[in-house]
Amino acid sequence: MTRVEQVNQKRRGRRAAGEDTRSALIAAAREAFVEKGYDGATVRAIAARAGVDAAMVNHWFGGKEGLFAQSVLQLPFDPSEILKRLLDGPVEQAGERIIRTFVTVWDANGGGTFAALIRSVTSQQEVADALKSFFINAIFKNLLAAIGAEQRELRATLCATQLVGLGIVRYVVRFEPLASTDPDTLVKAIAPNMQRYLTGEIDN
């Protein structure tokens, strides 16, 4: 960084500089996790790649798991933002919004981040725990609470079966024709099943 850039960055104030740090860490982490896997990519190496102090990982993400969830899952940073998006519309179309949101996010980079996620999840219990806390607790349980659903714990994990299975077949094993099916067709095919897990009868 040049002297002028340093001055400019200071002028932009603390918050903007913080966002730069955060963005740089996310970009560096995404590369590192895809290259080396969850274990192989160290916090120290990611911070060095981003050109920031390793303490910033704890500061911004609460640790390696949080950084992983936000970089590799590649969703907007705040789960509450996703939740807001999923709740923005009629309850009976929530299933559709879920499928459309996740397919759009994951399709954007050809499914690479989803595939990296699954490789880590299937070999690392702590990644599975991070995923659970992100998807199940921060998003689905809150969504189901907002909808007023009963049996939220079971419904949240049922939603996970469909969403994870969709990701595996589309991005990891790439079974055709589903791997190449356009998003609108996918939404029509899968959203009603997701909707049933959210609001339908699941015990008779």
Place this chain on the structure above:
Amino acid sequence: MTRVEQVNQKRRGRRAAGEDTRSALIAAAREAFVEKGYDGATVRAIAARAGVDAAMVNHWFGGKEGLFAQSVLQLPFDPSEILKRLLDGPVEQAGERIIRTFVTVWDANGGGTFAALIRSVTSQQEVADALKSFFINAIFKNLLAAIGAEQRELRATLCATQLVGLGIVRYVVRFEPLASTDPDTLVKAIAPNMQRYLTGEIDN
């Protein structure tokens, strides 16, 4: 094998001896694939562990992939047997039979073989291909043909999303409560979704 055992085996005739070879290979392969993964477990080592000639792998399974599918998937040997079981009853309960059959088979060993399968599938394209040929072609497409469904290719892969996702959440990441839910409750919760992929409207 003692001399007496050798004589006894000869007396039982060629077919029985062949079935012994086949069973020994399946048991050895299951151990080897779980211990060393798909790549690490060689045909030669599996055959040695089973005490038979390596050529028997090609003879009985058509190669390493076939041996993997039949040992690690741990289903009755012939896909046509599974298919027969899934078709044995009313078409509108086929989704229920699918969920019950696979959960029963996979639960039987605590999900270990499903987890081994997924670890191999997510790192090995040839295992993904073996899985596809086994599940999608040998079972689901034939099932859908027997049912007289249209859009069989897409429906078969939609079925795969639900079944694979169920396996991941129950046996690999083990999200609760789904990981511990009893099979009857699971069947009630999931079978209608599977049924929709088989016979329901999927494009509007």
